[in-house]
Amino acid sequence: MSAHVIADDAEALAVAAELAEEFRAGAAARDAERRLPREEVRRLSASGLLAVTVPAEHGGADVRQETLAEIFRLLASADASLAQIPQSHFVYVNVIRRQGTEQQRRFFFAELLAGRRFGNAQSEAGTQHVQDIRTRLEPQADGSYLMTGVKHYSTGALFADWIPVLARAGDGALHVAYVPRDAPGLTVVDDWDGMGQRTTASGTVRLDGVPVPADRVLPHHLTFQGPQLHGATAQLLHAAIDTGIAAGALAEAVAFVRTKSRPWFESLAEGHASAADDPLLIHRFGELALLVRAAEALLREAARAVDGAAAHLTDETAAEASLAVAAAKVQAAQAAVEVADALFEVSGTRSALHSLNLHRHWRDARTHTLHDPVRWKIQHLGRFVLHGTRPPRHGLL
Structure with a gap:
């Protein structure tokens, strides 16, 4: 390649x-x-x-x-x-x-x-919580490992050359094992059936005694022992996806109203010859534009905070970056869902036709924004504002 x-x-x-x-x-x-x-x-x-x-x-x-x-x-x-x-x-x-x-x-x-791709095998179903990782690395006499477990929501794994797998060693410490897609004992199952994000192939990865050389295992638990940006950089990209969904839905609504919508008869009677001239629609589009602009602005601010923290990493700069990303993620999630929903409100009955598939924007927004709860991001923002409490060190903030 x-x-x-x-x-x-x-x-x-x-x-x-x-x-x-x-x-x-x-x-x-x-x-x-x-x-x-x-x-x-x-x-x-x-x-x-x-x-x-x-x-x-x-x-x-x-x-x-x-x-x-x-x-x-x-x-x-x-x-x-x-x-x-x-x-x-x-x-x-x-x-x-x-x-x-x-x-x-x-x-x-x-x-x-050279163009190689990483996938993902991290989340597990049926565990107590999202960080309850039960996949195990069993040490072998030659220093290598055998890995066993089942992973769900494995976005990217089906398309990957290497699949990074979150697993715990014998002492319970968290590691990442980088495993070739064609490793013996590794199976990727395309069983994702979400209503949105339909083509991510976020299915199941099964690991049945997968051999892993020692030099393909990294000590991920060390990431969280000092100031870190692991969670902030990961969440920044999720915020960017939600912001993009909002912008894409708004652009689709604009194109539809300009080219396909009929004016409401009362608006026409007041001299507005096209749907795009309806003052009530114009007002609503202004509100939606504000949502998207706010999401884009907070995304840029968060990204710059992460860049700044990476250049001078301390507990304080890492916390500032995490909180900036949290704010961006909350705004982006709200914008994505509301704008994708309002697409139908402003476009009218015809926009609901299944053949047009405009509902994919809402399905994608509703599905992707479930990735992690924004209510906890708001909680950490509030704790910092009221008490100066820095956010915790983990991969979801």
Whole structure:
């Protein structure tokens, strides 16, 4: 496999904008038919976008988080499912940056520059809570491991070359094992049946005595022993996806009202010849534009906070970045759901036709915003404002 190597932030944004327009054309049909975007994911790899956070000393563009967030926002405005597929990819690139040995970094960064993709096998069903990880790494006499467990919601795994797996060692410490997609004992099942994000293939990964060499295991528990941005960078990309969904839904509503909607008869009687001239609709579009603009502004602010904290990482800067991302995620989730719902309100009865598949925006928004509860993000914002309590160190904030 070979891939273009992107040089800098400007090129990364230009490539993302071009691919977003390319992917937009088939998004509705892919969703309606649940046609998995294998060719589109291949195009992402070949474009070099999946390697843009590789450090400069290893040959990558090492783009800012502000740039990465905008890449995800652009892609999600075109196809929210497609944008979600590489989210975990970048999360596990960050794990290598923070916890990988020099040898591990050299190996995996070369893989990324060649266009290889990371998937995700982290969440488990039937456990007490989301961080109750029961997949186990069993040590072998030669220093390697055998890994056993079952993972659900494994977005990206079906398209991956490497699947990072969250697992616990014998002492209970959390690790990430990077496993080849074709490893013996590893099975990826395409059984995702969500109402939205239909083409993410977020199915099941089964691990039945999967062999893992020692140099493919990273000590993820160390990530949370000091100030860290692991959760903030992961959540920033989720916020970018929701912001993109909101922007995409608003653009679809604008196009529909301009070209397909009939004016309401009372508006017509007052001299407004088209639906787009209806003052009540204009007012509603203004409200929706405010929601999207607020989400975009908070996303930029959060990304800059993460970039700033990465340059000068302390407990204080990490907390500021986490709270900024929390605020962006709350606003983005609210904007995505409300704007995607209001698309029908402003567009009228015809917009509800199943054949148009405009409801994919709402289904995607409603599904993706369930990823983690925004109520707890608001809780941490409130605790900080009232008591100066810094947010906890974990991967979901």
